[in-house]
Amino acid sequence: MNCRHCKAFLKHTFLDLGFAPPSNAYLSKEDLNHPEVYFPLKIRVCDQCWLVQTEDYVQADKLFSSKYAYFSSTSSSWLSHARQYAEKMITELGLNNQSFVIEAASNDGYLLKNFVDVGIPCLGIEPTDSTATAAEQLGVPVMREFFGEALGRQLSKKSQQADLIVGNNVYAHVPDINDFTRGLKAALKPSGTITLEFPHLMTLIEQAQFDTVYHEHFSYLSLQTVIQIFSAAGLRAWNVEELPTHGGSLRVYGCHQDDPRLTKATVSGMLQKEIRHGLQDLNTYLSFQFRAEKIKDDLVSFLIEQKRVGKKVVAYGAAAKGNTLLNYAGVKPDLIGFVCDAAKAKQGKFMPGSHIPILHPNEMFNRQFDYILILPWNIAAETVKQNEELKKKDVRFVIAIPELTVL
């Protein structure tokens, strides 16, 4: 296989998690009587542009036939993140009722609603019908399409170029990152701004967040690689910010290459930081597998030990990252009895691969157990705070990453 960005031959493996079902393919009771499809979950690294990427495999399109859709608005911390982002952009870019904002992969409209509320025209691009419908109910106009070069050109022809294009947790998920970036270029006004948020490969490596690896997550990005992808499409990164979201994300600000805005010192500063963290050293990438294996071993040992002494362990948050961790570790319902999740669409279903049942959060208070493993460690603080009453019942909270910790 060749690199999705620079086309160099891929010689090196970053992480091999064996085989796993798609991490969002939650199962109904009836599905449990059918065979389950597993795909290879292997991540490669390009030694030319340092793009870390999933390996191609056959029938990749099957992943996207899933009936299940993620609704962003189920996380309260995300809602406030989106609101703060919108307020910042409106002020800093001076957006008003003459401006135009486009969001690629606008999901259920939770972000664009903040622009609609103050009368700034906007358009969401979202191929998933259920989330697009939810956005429209909030008053957010939506085009049911995938964002890419063809769509960008179409918008440009219709004089629908944007002052601001938002890509919030979509850049790492697009199969053809070059095509998506050319779409950004085509749909951007001459003086327009792009902001892209994505989990930072540097923190993924530093904090051993190997569970953020799943099939639909095609790219694992550093600023050094994004700058190269932007440049090939005629764009320039002129600013970058570090965000705490998803355990450590970057917000990269883009513009046309010939835009008069100067590139801020934040860009060279972050590039230096990435070099200090070894992101231009192949050994940094090649040693990651051992760290994932240690986390898996520690979790499995903990679960088996609790079972032996008669303690019950359950989990919180039926997130995609939880499925990566549990399937890699081979955990089944004998080790984790159930998982609670606030998303109605998941309740009553089963986790793919592990077949652990997903229950309403009320069950945390109706049932007896000793430990609760928080699978989405990025919302661990929020989860502990919301469920402090469990501590009165002597329940202990546990996270597995970056290392097994009883909170």
Ligand SMILES: [Zn+2]
């Ligand atoms: Zn490459």
